[in-house]
Amino acid sequence: MRKFKEAISSWSLEELRALEEDIKNGGKESRKALWEKIQDSENNGKFCAICFKELEYNDRSFTLFFGPSDFKKKASFCAIDCLEYFMNHLKELDNERKIKN
Numbered sequence: 001m002r003k004f005k006e007a008i009s010s011w012s013l014e015e016l017r018a019l020e021e022d023i024k025n026g027g028k029e030s031r032k033a034l035w036e037k038i039q040d041s042e043n044n045g046k047f048c049a050i051c052f053k054e055l056e057y058n059d060r061s062f063t064l065f066f067g068p069s070d071f072k073k074k075a076s077f078c079a080i081d082c083l084e085y086f087m088n089h090l091k092e093l094d095n096e097r098k099i100k101n
Ligand SMILES: [Zn+2]
Pocket: 048, 049, 050, 051, 052, 053, 077, 078, 079, 082
C-alpha cells in the first residue's frame, strides 16, 4: 500500500474527505473506480474477446459495453463474426437464466 500512500499524497483535502466518506459507506465508489481501472488495464480492448487476435489501432474492430449501468463490462472484437458469436453466447446465457427463474 506504499503506492497508495504516494498516490493520495497529491490529493486535496476535499478529495481525501470524499474518499474517507466513501470508505465509511462501504467503499462503493472506490471499488467501482478500482474495478474500472483494472478492466482498462487488462488486455480488454487489446485482444479480440473471442479469437484473441491482437487488435491493431487501425483495425475495424468493435467494442461492446454491457451489464448494468453502474457496473459496465467491456469487450472488443476483431470482426462482426466474433461480435456475433459473442452476442449468441450472451443470448444463450440470458435464455438459461430465464429458464432457471
Ligand atoms: Zn476475433
